[in-house]
Amino acid sequence: MRDSQSVFAAAKSATMQVVQAEPLNAGAPLDELVNAYIQPNSQFFxxxxxxxxxLDPETTSITIHGLIAEPWSISVGEIKQQLPYVEQVATLQCAGNRRQEMHAYKAIYGELPWGANGLSTARWGGAPLRALLEHCAIQPAAKHLLGLSYDQVERHGQTFGYGGSIPLNEPMIEHALLAYTMNGEALPALHGGPLRLLIPGIVGARSIKWLRSLEFSAEPSHNYFQRRAYRLAQSSEPEAWHKAPMLHELPVNAVVCQPAPDQTLATGVITLAGYAITGGQALIERVEISLDQGQHWQTANLIDEPKLGCWSRWQADLELVAGEYECWVRATDTLGQQQPDQPAWNVKGYHHNAIQRLHLTVR
Known part of the structure; x- marks a missing residue:
């Protein structure tokens, strides 16, 4: 095992903003994030x-077991040799993206203070997950696919591997990868190398890194990160946690990345730039800007063609005279899902997707 900070120092851009030093959590500055559709590995969150x-890039193996005819294992090298290779662009997003804004609405304790930079986009390569599933004689009772990582996590006095699951009837499984390349290079260790799950459109917590095993089960994973963390609980009471829904699809979201919130702007045409993203089988349909608290909306230009499981960057030109403005931004997707006016507050600060409000000072 290696500490993530030493790996980070060797592999990441000096401008990355560290949210936590160990274990490492970091993201690119927002103004840099939207300069490119695909982030280089050095700037990926x-x-x-x-x-x-x-882990060895060839001999490391994953075990496939559970509700199948018989358990078996396959190495990363064998996956490369025996299963087809495909590439696809996909965005991964942390469940805590925009948590700082939710904290400003109502306090959240004991969680990482993520801004709106807890996401990135890359070109991933590997074997389609479906190709591996076709080699499994799956029993009818199997309803969930459980993943487990080679990493070691400590929670509440116990040490275990990170884990999670997705329903086997999840449509985005058809787009999922057993990924072993990232932007044309071998998948870096910091991002799950030599092998990780990649499930576009689903919260990043289910795209398990350093993949150790896949299990077919009648129930969702009993791993801490499926049953306890990554749930939308409204209080810390045990009953609330038990009833809270597990995180799954990403919510529709839009964020302003440029200009910076505290920047004083010159009068005239001001360009706003940012990103929008949604989850599941939806696509971003439009991004809108309002300067009068939602009474009137101006449609922004989408720079990138909306694609399944990917963000779209947007841009809007506003002609402003001197003054103070509250700028609202919201996104709508092709399923009619639109950002709400107010946050859906939860104990962990997950899935914040309320309309973003940005104060603009024009002189």
Missing amino acids: VRTHGTVPT
């Missing part, structure tokens, strides 16, 4: 819960 495993 980092979300870790424990140590970074040291």
Whole structure:
């Protein structure tokens, strides 16, 4: 095992903003984030819960077991040799993205203070998950696919591997990868190398890094990160946690990345730039800007063609005279899902997607 900070120092841009030093969590500055549709590996956001495993890029194996005819294993090298290779662009997003804004609405304790930079986009390569599933004689009772990581995480006095699950009837499984390349390079250890799950459109917590095993089960994973963390609980009471929904699809969201919130702007045409994203099988349909608290909306230009499981950057030109403005931004997707006016507050600060409000000073 390696500490994530030493791996980070060797692999990441000096401008990355560290949210937590160990285990490492970091993201690119917002104004840099939207300069490119695909982020280089050195600027891709980092979300870790424990140590970074040291694993052989060829001989490391994953075990497939549970409700199938018989358990078996396959190495990363065998996956490369025996299963087809495909590439696709996809955005991964942390469940805590925009948590600082939710905290400003109502306090959130004991969680990482993520801004709106807890996401990134890359070109991923690997074997389609479906190709591996076709080699499994799955029993009818199997309803969920459980993943487990080689990493080591400590919670409440116990040490275990990170884990999570997705329903087997999840449509985005058809787009999921057993990824072993990232932007044309071998998948870096910091991002799950030598092998990770990649499930576009679903919260990043389910795209398990350093993949150790896949299990077919009648129930969702009993791992801490499926049953306890990553749930939308409204209080810390045990009953509230038990009833709270587990995180799954990403919510529709839009964020302003440029200009910076505290920047004083010159009168005239001001360009706003940012990103929008949604989850599941939806696509971003439009992004809108309002300067009168939602009475009137101006449609922004989408720079990138909306694609399944990917963000779209947007831009809007506003002609402003001197004054103070409250700028609202919201996104709508092709399923009619639109950002709400107010946050859906929860104990962990997950899935914040309320209309973003930005104060603009024009002189």
